Amino acid sequence: MTPVLDPEEAHLAALRRLGDFRGRRVLELGCGDGRLTLGIAREAASVLAFDPDWEAIERAQQSLPGELAERVVYRVASGKEIELEPRSFDLVVFSWSL
Amino acid sequence: MYVLRNMVEAVGPGGLVLDLQVLRPNPTAEVDERFVCEIDGEPLFHTADAATAAVDALIRAGRLIEHAIDDHDVRTHYADGAELVDDFTDKKRQLPAAAVPRLAALEQPCAVRERCRLRRLQVRSPVAGAD
Numbered sequence: 001m002t003p004v005l006d007p008e009e010a011h012l013a014a015l016r017r018l019g020d021f022r023g024r025r026v027l028e029l030g031c032g033d034g035r036l037t038l039g040i041a042r043e044a045a046s047v048l049a050f051d052p053d054w055e056a057i058e059r060a061q062q063s064l065p066g067e068l069a070e071r072v073v074y075r076v077a078s079g080k081e082i083e084l085e086p087r088s089f090d091l092v093v094f095s096w097s098l
Numbered sequence: 099m100y101v102l103r104n105m106v107e108a109v110g111p112g113g114l115v116l117d118l119q120v121l122r123p124n125p126t127a128e129v130d131e132r133f134v135c136e137i138d139g140e141p142l143f144h145t146a147d148a149a150t151a152a153v154d155a156l157i158r159a160g161r162l163i164e165h166a167i168d169d170h171d172v173r174t175h176y177a178d179g180a181e182l183v184d185d186f187t188d189k190k191r192q193l194p195a196a197a198v199p200r201l202a203a204l205e206q207p208c209a210v211r212e213r214c215r216l217r218r219l220q221v222r223s224p225v226a227g228a229d
Contacts, residue, residue, distance in 0.1 A: 004174065011172055
């Protein structure tokens with residue numbers, strides 16, 4: 001067994017209460033193993049999700065369902081080093097990561 | 099602060115920022131939703147405080163407007179106490195030493211509950227002369 005973080009999806013529910021992801025270009029900082037990314041990607045137009053933990057990103061890649069593969073891009077990077085085009089996203093999510 | 103500014107630039111005016119952080123009080127270990135012990139959350143609260151300060155500075159500078167706050171509990175579930183204790187061996191947050199034997203002896207499923215805050219902010223155009 002391994003610990004299971006938030007199977008009740010309280011975080012995702014809160015994100016949906018405060019954010020409308022439908023059709024948005026989403027940037028997710030500190031995505032870890034993609035726990036929130038998949039829930040966001042089901043509604044968003046696209047998600048660029050990144051985290052400096054390459055092992056977590058590897059797990060995220062492995063668990064990315066085929067139907068979301070064209071909408072989600074995972075990257076190994078920190079918020080300090082990633083290069084982003086200005087105004088290229090509609091919404092950014094910080095997951096315990098600022 | 100640099101990371102936040104970088105992300106705000108990537109979104110641009112009118113875009114949204116959803117900032118998820120841990121929140122005081124300390125997290126708790128529980129069995130069947132009954133309190134077992136408190137966990138020292140300060141190491142993560144320091145990081146969350148710094149993040150909150152960075153966001154608040156951009157609100158004061160007129161770059162972000164806060165629209166809403168959502169406080170909620172999140173739980174991490176463990177098969178038993180031994181798994182919980184093991185999970186905390188390499189964490190910044192520490193279990194109270196006096197509670198470790200009692201936690202490790204738990205044979206039933208248990209959980210750690212922590213309070214979190216999600217803030218919704220909107221990006222504004224840079225204000226001339228601000229910063």
